[in-house]
Amino acid sequence: MKKLFAVLAFAFLAAAPAAASVKRYLVGFREGTTPAQQAAALKSLGAVEVDGLSEIGALVAEISEGAQSFQTFEAQAQALPEVMEVQEDIYRNWLLEAPSFQATPFPSLGSVRALLPKFPKVAARPVYPLPDGVDAAEVPWGIARVDAPAAWAVTKGEGVKVAVIDTGIDCGHPDLKANCAGGYNALDSSKPAMDDNEHGTHVAGTIAGVLNGTGVVGVAPKARLYAVKVLDKDGAGGLSSIIKGLIWAGKNKMDVANMSLGAPMGTIFMRAALKYAQMKGVAVIAAAGNDGGTVNYPAAYPEAIAVSALDKDETIAKFSSRGRKVEFIAPGVDVKSSIPGGGYDNFAGTSMATPHMTGLAALAVARGAHGLAQVRSALKRAAKPVPGLKPEEQGGGVVDAAALMR
Numbered sequence: 001m002k003k004l005f006a007v008l009a010f011a012f013l014a015a016a017p018a019a020a021s022v023k024r025y026l027v028g029f030r031e032g033t034t035p036a037q038q039a040a041a042l043k044s045l046g047a048v049e050v051d052g053l054s055e056i057g058a059l060v061a062e063i064s065e066g067a068q069s070f071q072t073f074e075a076q077a078q079a080l081p082e083v084m085e086v087q088e089d090i091y092r093n094w095l096l097e098a099p100s101f102q103a104t105p106f107p108s109l110g111s112v113r114a115l116l117p118k119f120p121k122v123a124a125r126p127v128y129p130l131p132d133g134v135d136a137a138e139v140p141w142g143i144a145r146v147d148a149p150a151a152w153a154v155t156k157g158e159g160v161k162v163a164v165i166d167t168g169i170d171c172g173h174p175d176l177k178a179n180c181a182g183g184y185n186a187l188d189s190s191k192p193a194m195d196d197n198e199h200g201t202h203v204a205g206t207i208a209g210v211l212n213g214t215g216v217v218g219v220a221p222k223a224r225l226y227a228v229k230v231l232d233k234d235g236a237g238g239l240s241s242i243i244k245g246l247i248w249a250g251k252n253k254m255d256v257a258n259m260s261l262g263a264p265m266g267t268i269f270m271r272a273a274l275k276y277a278q279m280k281g282v283a284v285i286a287a288a289g290n291d292g293g294t295v296n297y298p299a300a301y302p303e304a305i306a307v308s309a310l311d312k313d314e315t316i317a318k319f320s321s322r323g324r325k326v327e328f329i330a331p332g333v334d335v336k337s338s339i340p341g342g343g344y345d346n347f348a349g350t351s352m353a354t355p356h357m358t359g360l361a362a363l364a365v366a367r368g369a370h371g372l373a374q375v376r377s378a379l380k381r382a383a384k385p386v387p388g389l390k391p392e393e394q395g396g397g398v399v400d401a402a403a404l405m406r
Helices: 035-045 070-079 109-115 141-145 199-208 239-251 268-279 350-366 371-381
Strands: 003-012 022-029 048-053 058-064 083-088 091-097 161-166 180-185 224-229 236-238 256-259 283-287 304-310 326-331 335-339 343-348
Touching: 022 035, 022 070, 022 239, 022 268, 035 048, 035 058, 035 070, 048 239, 070 083, 083 268, 141 326, 141 350, 161 199, 161 239, 161 350, 199 224, 199 335, 199 343, 199 350, 224 239, 236 239, 239 268, 256 350, 268 283, 283 350, 283 371, 304 350, 304 371, 326 350, 326 371, 335 350, 343 350, 350 371
Parallel strands: 003 343, 161 224, 161 256, 180 224, 256 283, 283 304, 304 326
Antiparallel strands: 003 091, 022 058, 022 083, 048 058, 091 236, 335 343
8 A cells, every 4th residue: 555654744743752741941041051961950950851861951850730830841941041942842743644545446547537637748757777787676766767777886885874764764674674784763872773654664674685686776785774762663762762762873884864743843952953963974865845845843953954755756756845045856755664563664755865875875976975064065076956846845956876986
């Protein structure tokens, strides 16, 4: 069944992970505030530290409404000279699946034809020859569209470290097992970063599914995959878990990070985590969004590369977000990839376009690009505009993997 993961829809869950009478907040402190001063500030507010985010000068605090109202806590915290920013750590669903259209009755062919406007003929998508020994059945259309097989004689992304910041990865999948190299569960560090949703495993297959003659192959079939689980089985998580995932990627020297998630509103804490990852050499590739509007966050930040979704007919997908902050477009409709349990499915969304770009970024790193600026520059040099699409729909266009090798 084809699925549309409308990432960046910012749909909220009804409840936080803690009881309704308890809330968690991200508290950001001004530079130079010592741990002792932070502890004293929390004590004066009646709050308890439950997690540290020292890399971005913040922490996660818990407050009970029995002690005071949440509004009073926010106001009093913001008034302290040591505090720079306070934001509730709302637990939300970052991946919203659209309803299936398969149950909708089909109208008659005659009635459809009568309603169809006259459109100019759409150019067919480019066709690229496959290298000898590569079975066409293993190469999904998106992998062929970015011309990934043309790069494999030079590099398949060997040694490049890619963090998939998502719902986890099923590293037992036959197309992923050889490339899984580790990971981190930001929701519960005592547990493995296993995918209990499908989304992260699907993303991982497009990035680095192995070239083994069966199933599907990814853009960079020898890149090293790291499962960074920041979302639960429903695609939900707190802002703090996603920030912890970005921090982990930076501390563990990831070359590239895929973020097929987000929201229509930014936050100072998310941007601080992106800046930290960038400082540590991580190139973050992020989904533009599926609301058809402007680019969502974190993709809209300059510390990330925003990707819109291309349809098979060489048009921008109707659901895809767009705008001046889109930097590239990649296949994002009817994308076949791996799912937990050893299977495969076809999904759609900018969630699916983004891992194509992440795989291309891994190939660029394998060719010598390091860090966000160099990866961005390499991708721009290798991009080709799609005829008929506006710059705000496609940015520089589709990146050609063969051009990355030059």
